[in-house]
Amino acid sequence: MQSSQDSAMTSSRSKITPERAQEFYDAVLTLLREGGYDALTMEGVAALSRCGKSTLYRQWGTKPQLVACALRGSRAGSLSDIDTGTLAGDLRLVARSLGTGSERDTPLMHAVSHAALQNPELLEALREALITPASAAFDEMIRRAVERGEIVADNPANGFVAAQLIGAMRARPMLEGVYADEDYLLRFLECVVFPVLGLTESP
């Protein structure tokens, strides 16, 4: 789960180990789940992870940056590791990754992304730590699929794969009153995303 960028960040600033950093991140996620972004304080994180507040500020600079790093350590951060050999396989693994534990993580992401719309510094930190890498992971999956001849390079739908999947995650709770779990996202892939990419039925 620990990305190389993350390890670099922690090691360049202090002697905090990745394991210790993960303890801070777990504290952040616990507090976000309990009370949302606005209620989270550096004091609260420090208390829960039994360290001084100054350690947090030294290490992560600001609350938005700490929160973004904590979220990067969770599921969405690992999309760049996915490489199954087919685009269908890659996207099914994305669906699995986004859908598993959606009961637990979706409210968290809703809360934080809602806060980000009103907090430019948080949005910027999320984009840098989480969204830009995730977009890049989708682009890379598409690039490999074009290279393998699975899809055509000039299909304008290629650029909307991330928006489609993330959109399906966000739309279902509103439309159906339940979170988008793995089953829903896999169905969405088969019914919508694969056909528009021109991906034929694959095993």
Next chain:
Amino acid sequence: MQSSQDSAMTSSRSKITPERAQEFYDAVLTLLREGGYDALTMEGVAALSRCGKSTLYRQWGTKPQLVACALRGSRAGSLSDIDTGTLAGDLRLVARSLGTGSERDTPLMHAVSHAALQNPELLEALREALITPASAAFDEMIRRAVERGEIVADNPANGFVAAQLIGAMRARPMLEGVYADEDYLLRFLECVVFPVLGLTESP
């Protein structure tokens, strides 16, 4: 903008005119934009629309129901009026309706739908007043298009049109840091929704 259901509700409970109801709704939307759902109070709405709090309770019962009715009066409520004669035309009008004023209304919808995830009574009121009618409007557009022979009845993508469009609206701010305006939604329709429905290029 005033739906027949809405007029029925207001006239059956008191002598409040649709125009007066709209003044209450405008007050609700103003307060939602200013401070979000949690900060909105019946007292605040009463003060802004110069009426007694008891009028609001008599008319709408609860804060979630008043908020849901106020949102129904806004753009999304009018999807059921759309009937251009082609599915492509209908969906372009939906995109226009959802995308126009997105700078103003998207934060509002984000705020309320976020609150709904933590407030079952609000979610239920929104579903009844807003989401179920919108879903029905999409189903009706699809039904007419099947009847006209524009699309095939058994395409599994038919059931995902609402999720796709609403998803695109919700995903773009996260992915690109800007709201989904009319241009974006029209592009999304042409690149993703129309192809997967098998709609050929239409004027």
